Amino acid sequence: MDDAQAMSPVRSLTAREWDHTYASLPAHWDEEPHPVLGELLAAYAPPPQRVLEVGCGLGTTARWLADQAYTVTACDFSARAVAEARRRTAPKTAVRYEVADITGPGRPDVFPVVLDRGVLHTCPTDRERRAFAAGMARVCGPGGLWLHVGAAALAPESALDQTNGPSWTTEETFLRAVSPWFTVVHQRIADFGRRAGITDWPARYAVLRRQSVVTDE
Numbered sequence: 001m002d003d004a005q006a007m008s009p010v011r012s013l014t015a016r017e018w019d020h021t022y023a024s025l026p027a028h029w030d031e032e033p034h035p036v037l038g039e040l041l042a043a044y045a046p047p048p049q050r051v052l053e054v055g056c057g058l059g060t061t062a063r064w065l066a067d068q069a070y071t072v073t074a075c076d077f078s079a080r081a082v083a084e085a086r087r088r089t090a091p092k093t094a095v096r097y098e099v100a101d102i103t104g105p106g107r108p109d110v111f112p113v114v115l116d117r118g119v120l121h122t123c124p125t126d127r128e129r130r131a132f133a134a135g136m137a138r139v140c141g142p143g144g145l146w147l148h149v150g151a152a153a154l155a156p157e158s159a160l161d162q163t164n165g166p167s168w169t170t171e172e173t174f175l176r177a178v179s180p181w182f183t184v185v186h187q188r189i190a191d192f193g194r195r196a197g198i199t200d201w202p203a204r205y206a207v208l209r210r211q212s213v214v215t216d217e
């Protein structure tokens with residue numbers, strides 16, 4: 001670790017930094033989700049359902065969900081991302097957008113199904129992953145489901161903590177973050193996206209059920 005890294009602890013990006021990212025870079029991760037997510041939704045949470053997508057970015061997944069007859073609330077703490085998502089969404093589409101930080105006050109209401117594609121994996125430390133999972137627990141109703149898609153480290157040595165890219169979780173670090181509130185119902189590894197060399201890296205697809213009792217917060 002060099003001096004500059006030692007001075008700046010690893011942390012996730014702030015909402016303003018995400019605004020800047022969306023203003024300055026093409027969102028290379030932005031694409032319709034891999035078919036595995038569709039399979040899992042069909043198996044565990046078939047439509048119609050109310051779904052909250054957390055960290056919706058440019059709204060691509062939210063519009064894809066609406067096309068499949070889900071009623072979607074989509075939130076992101078980047079006001080810039082939400083403005084662009086709204087601009088890309090036809091008026092009659094069943095998506096309602098909110099600017100909200102899932103870890104902070106003023107979160108959306110409670111939903112039977114909550115979903116994140118590539119958001120938990122923006123949290124590079126145990127503490128931030130826990131805070132994110134706690135936020136998901138607060139918006140996931142009793143017995144509800146969390147569908148998660150995020151970068152997966154297949155071996156501990158590839159679990160690099162990065163501030164400027166996905167933070168790959170091992171099964172162990174993933175479970176440590178979610179287990180106080182959620183039980184894993186299904187887990188599998190598949191490609192995150194379908195763009196060869198860009199988004200076809202390994203991702204964890206997890207279906208989690210909200211526990212009625214918090215075990216170890």
Ligand SMILES: C[S@@+](CC[C@H](N)C(=O)[O-])C[C@H]1O[C@@H](n2cnc3c(N)ncnc32)[C@H](O)[C@@H]1O
Pocket residue numbers: 015018029030031054055056057058060061075076077078081100101102103116117118119122
């Ligand atoms: C890698 S992008 C993924 C965007 C989108 N889910 C997709 O698949 O294209 C991560 C998104 O999560 C948002 N985000 C990160 N932390 C958040 C938080 N605490 N609350 C709400 N949104 C958050 C960021 O602003 C960013 O839009």
